[in-house]
Amino acid sequence: MTTISLGKNGPQVTALGIGTWSWGDKLFWNYGKDYGADEVKEAFRAAIEAGVTFFDTAEVYGLGKSESLLGKFIQQADFPVQIATKYGPFPWRFTARSVSKAITASLQRLQLQQITLYQVHWPFTFFMSQEILMNALADEVEKGRIQSIGVSNYSAEQMYQAHEILAKRGIPLAVNQVQYSLLSRKIESQGILDAARKLDITILAYSPLAQGLLTGKYTPEKAGSPNGARRLDPRFSSKGLRQIAPVLNLLYQLGEKYNKTPAQVALNWLMAQGKVIPIPGAKNAHQARQNAGALGWSLQEEEVKQLEQVSRPWL
Numbered sequence: 001m002t003t004i005s006l007g008k009n010g011p012q013v014t015a016l017g018i019g020t021w022s023w024g025d026k027l028f029w030n031y032g033k034d035y036g037a038d039e040v041k042e043a044f045r046a047a048i049e050a051g052v053t054f055f056d057t058a059e060v061y062g063l064g065k066s067e068s069l070l071g072k073f074i075q076q077a078d079f080p081v082q083i084a085t086k087y088g089p090f091p092w093r094f095t096a097r098s099v100s101k102a103i104t105a106s107l108q109r110l111q112l113q114q115i116t117l118y119q120v121h122w123p124f125t126f127f128m129s130q131e132i133l134m135n136a137l138a139d140e141v142e143k144g145r146i147q148s149i150g151v152s153n154y155s156a157e158q159m160y161q162a163h164e165i166l167a168k169r170g171i172p173l174a175v176n177q178v179q180y181s182l183l184s185r186k187i188e189s190q191g192i193l194d195a196a197r198k199l200d201i202t203i204l205a206y207s208p209l210a211q212g213l214l215t216g217k218y219t220p221e222k223a224g225s226p227n228g229a230r231r232l233d234p235r236f237s238s239k240g241l242r243q244i245a246p247v248l249n250l251l252y253q254l255g256e257k258y259n260k261t262p263a264q265v266a267l268n269w270l271m272a273q274g275k276v277i278p279i280p281g282a283k284n285a286h287q288a289r290q291n292a293g294a295l296g297w298s299l300q301e302e303e304v305k306q307l308e309q310v311s312r313p314w315l
């Protein structure tokens with residue numbers, strides 16, 4: 001299985017991860033109604049069987065439930081996995097001690113001694129300066145409770161700043177986790193991808209299937225059919241779905257050539273960008289297995305370019 005390092009000489013993880021926001025989350029994803037603990041446990045197992053062992057979670061997903069479920073599954077799995085989780089820079093957290101307390105709680109829920117990748121969920125520095133935050137994280141790397149440091153939703157400038165603070169401690173900024181898919185390419189036009197390449201920072205691509213749109217299962221005829229908060233998202237309206245038809249048509253066309261689904265082609269395109277690890281969410285074994293099918297083959301250079309061209313409106 002191909003692995004990628006998180007940042008410069010960081011931990012090695014699989015070239016594709018799996019997102020677990022929907023594991024335990026009722027607010028956005030309707031956990032407990034259409035799917036529940038059994039289905040996500042099967043997703044965990046199916047991912048590992050397919051060779052995907054890198055899981056992304058956050059302390060806020062399901063208010064801790066996603067981490068707790070993962071913790072339970074890891075105990076039962078008896079197979080080494082790598083976990084990325086996230087710290088929420090909330091207003092009531094304004095001292096370095098909050099970082100340490102949050103890590104203790106995540107480690108307990110995950111039933112682990114060490115977290116492979118610990119990320120700052122959003123760039124809110126109003127309550128705690130970047131300087132204090134990054135230094136508190138560097139302390140935790142030195143203590144061995146986290147193996148590497150990442151950020152999420154950071155601009156290019158914020159990445160440079162965090163990178164510089166950590167460099168003084170001799171610790172690399174390993175990751176910036178950002179929204180990136182064929183229908184969300186702002187990280188290219190806003191200089192984030194370029195900055196990541198320059199600084200040797202790995203991009204974790206979140207919502208890589210545009211929350212299901214790139215699977216092709218939502219069509220103008222079935223507009224408004226997704227569950228949960230996506231019902232209100234204009235991208236899932238019939239107008240929104242008509243706009244993405246050219247991208248989906250090309251995904252289907254290329255998929256036919258390789259005997260792959262549109263989702264698998266869309267994920268393969270992201271991996272073709274280099275040092276980009278997509279972390280598609282999966283609610284069940286079928287989705288986890290299918291997404292893992294994005295590994296082990298490659299689109300040709302010309303096909304990568306064709307997808308780039310057809311998705312330019314989303315740059």
Ligand SMILES: NC(=O)c1ccc[n+]([C@@H]2O[C@H](COP(=O)([O-])OP(=O)(O)OC[C@H]3O[C@@H](n4cnc5c(N)ncnc54)[C@H](OP(=O)(O)O)[C@@H]3O)[C@@H](O)[C@H]2O)c1
Nearest residue numbers: 019020021056206207208209210211212215280281287290
């Ligand atoms: N750092 C951040 O701020 C941030 C923000 C968002 C997400 N994330 C991370 O990124 C991960 C992925 O993002 P995401 O969940 O927003 O979007 P996504 O991965 O683009 O889409 C996930 C959804 O698409 C559908 N799906 C996935 N695979 C499928 C398949 N093979 N066939 C058919 N349908 C499939 C499922 O929903 P349905 O079956 O209901 O359609 C699934 O919940 C999250 O779990 C989380 O770890 C991070």
